[in-house]
Amino acid sequence: MPIKQGSLPWLLRHELRLWWRMLRGKWVLVGTILFCSVLLLLLLGVWLFAVTQLTEARSWVLGDLRSQFLWPAIWIWWGGFLYAFVQALGQSVVVLGDRNDLDLLIASPISSKVIFSSRLLSVAIELFIGFCGFLILPIGLGVLFGLLRLLGVFPALFCLCLMATSLAMLVMLWFVRWLGAKRARLVVQVLATALFALLFLASQLPSLLLDTAQMQAIAQQVAFLFQPGGLLSAESWLWLPARAMFFEPGALVFTGLISLGSVWLTVEVLHQTFIGGTQESLTAKAPRSHRAPRPFNTNLNRVVLLKEWRMIWRNPYIISQVVISIIFFIPLMFLLLRDDATNQFASLGAIATTASPLIGMSLVAGLALICLSGEEAPDLLRSAPVRGPRFRYLKLLAILLPIWSLAVPIAILLMVQGEPWLPMVLVFGAATTYHALLRLWNARPVALANISLQKRQNPSRDVVLGMLEFVSYFGWLGLGHQTGQGHGEAVVGLAIALAGVLAIAYWRSRALGSTLGF
C-alpha cells in the first residue's frame, strides 16, 4: 500500500532511509543476515542441549521469572536507558542541527509536529534496532525454554528508547537555549562521551581500589534501602519499567503511557520553541569581542606555531574526546600494574613509564588530527613562498611541544619522590615523536567540521595506518612497561620491532607521496 506523501510514516521512511544509507546499507544487510544465521544456529544448539541435558536448570529457570531475574532486569533497563540517552544526545545534535535540513522541512506544508515526531521516532527506532541486535540471542533462548513472557522485553525496550530519545532532545534543546547553538553542540558531544567514560570508570574503580571487606561494609550501610518497603525494594515503583520486560500488564501500561507522554511533551516543546526562534539561534553568532589589536609578529616559525596552537585551543571537542579516551586507559593501567601476589601496585616510576607513552600517543593522535589532517587551507600554504617540508615539521613541533610539556610536572614529581625519572622522559619523548611521525607520513586530509566520533581516530579509514598505530600503541605500552621493570633485553627487542614499523610507515609515505596537500 502506498504511503501518503507528507504523512508521518512517509517522513519516517525518509529518516530511516537516510540512516540506512549512512550505515552503508547493503553491507549492513549482509552482516545482519550472517549474524542472524549464526545466531539461529547457536540458539538451536543451545536449546537442544538444554532440553536434553539440563532438566534441573530448566526447572529452576521456569520458576518465578520475576524473582529470579528482577535485579538483572533492573540493571539492564537502567544501563540501557543511559546508553540510549547518550546515543540519542549525539543523534539529536545531528537531526536537530548538523543535518541542516530543518529549514527545508519546516518551510514545507508538512506540520512541524509531524516533522519532529518523525525525527524523534527515527532516533528511537535506530536505537531499538541496535538493542535488538544484542538481545535477540538471550531472549530467543528464553523463549525456547518456554519463557514466553520474556517477549515483553521488546515493547519495554521500545518504550525505553522513546523515553531516552525524548529526554535527550529536551536536554539538547535546553542547552541550545541556555548556551547558544554552537556551545550546545559542543557541550552535548562532550557530555555524551564523558558520561560513558565516567560510568565505565565508576564501574571499574571500586573493584580495583577497594578490597572485599570494604565493599561489604558499604553494602551493609545501604542495605536498608533494599528491604521490603524501602525506596529501592523489589516492589518499588522505580522498577516498574524494568518489570515491564516480564510482560506484567500494569508495568507495561505504565511504561507505555510514560513513554507516549514523553514523546508528546517533547514534540510539543520542539514545535513551540522552533516556531519561537530556536532555528534562528542555531545559526546565531556569539557576542562580539572588541579587544585592542595585539601587535603583529610575522616571524614564520612563530606564526605557524601560534596558528596551530590557536586551532587546537579553539577545538575543545577533539581535545575532550582525546582526554576522555585516556580515561578508558586508567582501569587498564590498574590491572596491568597491580601485582596479584602481593595485591600491591608497582612503583610510581614504573606506572609513569608504562602509562605515559600511551597517554602521550593518544594526545598526539588528537592534535595531529587538528594540525595535520585538519589543515583548512592547504592551498594557501602551497601558494606561499615556503617549502612544504618546513610547514610539515613546524606542525609536528606544534603538536609535540605542548605534549612534551606535560611530561615536565610528572618528571618533577618523580624527582621529588626519589623515583627514576629519566626513563619516563625518554620513553615518553620517543613514543610521542614516533607516533607523530607515523601520522605525518601517513595521515590523510579530513574536514574537521564534519568529523564524527566514529571516524575520529582514523578519519580516512586508512586500514594500514590503523594497523601501524595499533602496533605502535601496544609496542610502546610494552616497551614502557619493560623499561619500568628494568628488563633491558626486552626493551631492545621491542625498540627494534618498533623501528621496523616506523621504517614501513616511512617507506609507505615515499611510495604514496604526501596526501596532506601542503
Add this chain to the structure above:
Amino acid sequence: MAIALQLVSLSKQFGAHQAVNTLNLEIPTGMLYAFLGPNGAGKTTTLRMVAGLLKPDAGDAIVLGQSMTRSPKAAKQHLAYLPDEPMLYSKLRPLEYLEFVAGLWNIAARHAQPLAEELLQQLGLWEVRGDFCETFSRGMKQKLALAGALIHAPQLMILDEPLSGLDVAAARLVKNILLDYVSRGNTVILTTHIMEIAQQMAQRIGIINHGQLIAEGTFSELQARSGEGETLESIFLELVQSGTATDFQVEGQGAK
C-alpha cells in the same frame, strides 16, 4: 612592456581527460585580464598551475620572469592566488589570519599591521574583527581572503570568481579596489562567469575551451573579429558553441 605572466606550452591531463592542452599566453604588467570559459574548460586548472598548486605535465608558467617549475619560491613571492572557495581558517579572527598570511610571505610586522587594519576598514570588516571566520557570510569570507591576498602587496594577483557571493555594494568595492590596484602598475587575472564584469573591467580577454585558448584580445578586437556579437556574452557563446574558433586566435596566442 614587461610580462607579468607567460604560459609556455602548459599542459595538464587527468586520466584520459586533457584539462589544459599546450596553452601559450603572455600577459603584460599593469593590466586586468579576464580569463573566460565554460564550466570544465580548464580555467581553474590553468590558474592552479600558475599559482604553483598543481604541477604541469608539460610546459611552464613564468611569473614576472621566474619559472614556477624551476624556482617556485621566487615565483610565488610576488604572486597572490585567490580561489573561488576562500582559503580561510574557521577558528581564526581576521587580524590573526592576516598576521599569519603576512608571516607566510615574510612581510615585516611594521608594514603588515597597519596595512591589515586599513584593509579590514576598507573592506568593511573592522567591526567583525573579534569574530571567528566561521561565523562570516560567504561575501565576508571572500573579502577577508582578498585582504589576505593584498597584505603581501603582490605584483600579480590571480582571482578565481572573486565576485561570487558578494552583495552589490561589496562587489562594487572589490571592483574599485582591483582597478585601483591595477592603476598602480600591478596585474590582475580573474575568471568570471559574469560577462558584463569582464566587458567593463578587463583590458584584455582570453577565452578558453577544452583546455585551449580559442580567442584572445581586447573587447573591441574580439568584437571586430566576430562581426556579429554586440556584447561579450554573445561573442563568448558564439565561440564556445562553435567548438573551434581559429579565426579569433590572435597571432601567437598572446596579448602583446
